[in-house]
Ligand SMILES: NC(=O)c1ccc[n+]([C@@H]2O[C@H](COP(=O)([O-])OP(=O)(O)OC[C@H]3O[C@@H](n4cnc5c(N)ncnc54)[C@H](O)[C@@H]3O)[C@@H](O)[C@H]2O)c1
């Protein structure tokens with residue numbers, strides 16, 4: 235029996251993500267929470283002839299019943315960007331939304347695997363971690379920033395360039411989830427660096443780093459990536475379910491606290507130094523969430539040059555999230 239709760243389930247990501255999760259035979263209860271419209275979304279999805287039970291919960295007074303006993307909580311709640319905004323500009327609104335949802339999870343589902351989609355991910359993941367610490371239920375192996383869309387974009391863009399079927403192109407993307415903190419390691423993609431010129435590598439790296447802006451611009455004020463994010467979010471959540479509850483060996487890059495595997499993180503720290511507590515790294519998923527943090531691997535000199543910029547930006551983003559909870563009355 236696996237209960238998955240989606241917080242923000244009536245939104246642009248929440249609805250297609252819930253649709254994709256409804257298709258999984260691994261989920262027995264899909265619980266949909268939002269501050270609006272979840273009864274309708276739940277009624278609609280519940281007519282799909284897959285086995286999971288779907289329940290809809292709306293408003294703060296129904297948050298406890300939505301989240302209680304969840305094995306996995308996925309959070310795409312909060313506002314998206316408009317053209318001209320950075321993800322950090324969303325902090326003002328989304329930080330308190332994520333803090334309050336994390337508080338409910340810490341109280342009613344303290345063992346749940348937390349998958350954080352709401353931006354700015356670089357800061358919202360530390361927010362969840364600090365809330366769990368304040369409630370005495372923190373386990374760094376169970377809190378994940380969902381950076382899967384960066385990996386999906388990398389596969390698509392690189393696959394297009396080298397003429398490979400995109401889903402077969404596996405590119406590690408490490409770092410964080412905003413512009414220069416997104417670090418695709420193209421030099422490690424079998425067959426890619428030989429086929430791409432340095433100029434092409436630079437260009438596609440930039441496209442992966444700023445893929446989110448491409449969608450924000452095209453949507454022209456109507457939000458940011460929703461469908462591709464739903465796809466990526468479902469991939470991550472379902473992989474986590476497979477690894478945690480059904481014994482499958484799965485590696486995904488995800489933004490975690492490096493204490494989740496102190497020994498495994500040594501390799502990451504050799505590359506990024508000791509300043510950062512959080513980084514997206516290749517993670518072997520298992521029954522406890524993070525089973526181990528795997529090596530980032532060797533970097534080209536171009537990739538190395540991207541790291542210092544990423545580290546400085548991430549450091550500020552992490553401190554902002556951590557300080558926000560320290561200053562919050564919980
Ligand atoms: N991690 C990523 O790669 C990634 C990708 C795309 C978008 N995002 C982020 O995901 C978030 C959601 O994007 P969207 O396009 O779905 O936005 P949206 O506005 O379409 O949907 C957000 C939903 O959150 C709900 N919500 C607001 N406050 C809430 C609360 N307190 N509790 C529960 N639900 C609440 C809203 O009612 C709405 O239904 C944004 O912050 C966006 O930047 C992240």
Ligand SMILES: O=C(O)C[C@H](O)C(=O)O
Nearest residue numbers: 315353445446447458459
């Ligand atoms: O770009 C955004 O604001 C949304 C998301 O983080 C993305 O990468 O598409």
